[in-house]
Amino acid sequence: MTPRKPMATRALKLFAVAAAFIAIVSLAARAPLARAAGGEGGAKVSIADFAFAPEEITIAAGESVTWINNDGAPHGLEYRDGAPGINPLLPGASFTRRFDKPGTYEYNCSVHPYMTGRVVVRG
Numbered sequence: 417m418t419p420r421k422p423m424a425t426r427a428l429k430l431f432a433v434a435a436a437f438i439a440i441v442s443l444a445a446r447a448p449l450a451r452a453a454g455g456e457g458g459a460k461v462s463i464a465d466f467a468f469a470p471e472e473i474t475i476a477a478g479e480s481v482t483w484i485n486n487d488g489a490p491h492g493l494e495y496r497d498g499a500p501g502i503n504p505l506l507p508g509a510s511f512t513r514r515f516d517k518p519g520t521y522e523y524n525c526s527v528h529p530y531m532t533g534r535v536v537v538r539g
Contacts (some may be wrong), residue, residue, distance in 0.1 A: 458480035458481060458482065459473050459480070459481045459482070460484060461473060461481060461482070461483045461484070463486060463525075463531075464486040464487050465487065466489070466528060468525075468531060471532070471533050471534065472533065472534040472536065473533075473534075473535055473536070474535075474537075474538060475515060475538070476538055477515065477516055477517060477518050478514070479515065480513060481512070481513055482511070482512040483505065483510060483511050484510045485506065485508060485510070487507060488507055490505065490506050490507065490527060491504070491505050491525045491526075491527050491531070492504050492505055493524075493525065493526065494523065494524060494525075495513075495521060495522070495523045496521070496522040496524075497522075499513065503527065518538060518539035520535070520536050521534065521537065523535070
């Protein structure tokens with residue numbers, strides 16, 4: 417018959433694993449996960465209270481827009497023109513996209529599709 421480990425030893429190991437997991441998740445939530453080419457200059461769109469603010473933004477061709485998740489929930493970005501977005505965009509993270517061609521670009525949150533926005537690019 418093999419001796420059983422004391423309950424305190426097992427509990428301590430479980431506590432250490434749980435603490436490590438919480439630390440990793442906490443650090444990941446604070447780190448920006450993705451940035452598209454174009455840097456962080458240019459216009460900014462805040463994601464807060466399950467809405468994009470401003471909902472519509474106008475920029476010149478060649479400029480970038482940076483979306484910043486200032487909400488407590490994860491969100492995502494998907495563009496109707498088929499350009500790659502990001503999912504998820506965790507709280508505190510940002511994502512930047514450069515717009516080179518004039519036009520109107522519609523987008524929505526990939527997690528909450530009722531959240532919509534528009535980028536108008538002038539020539």
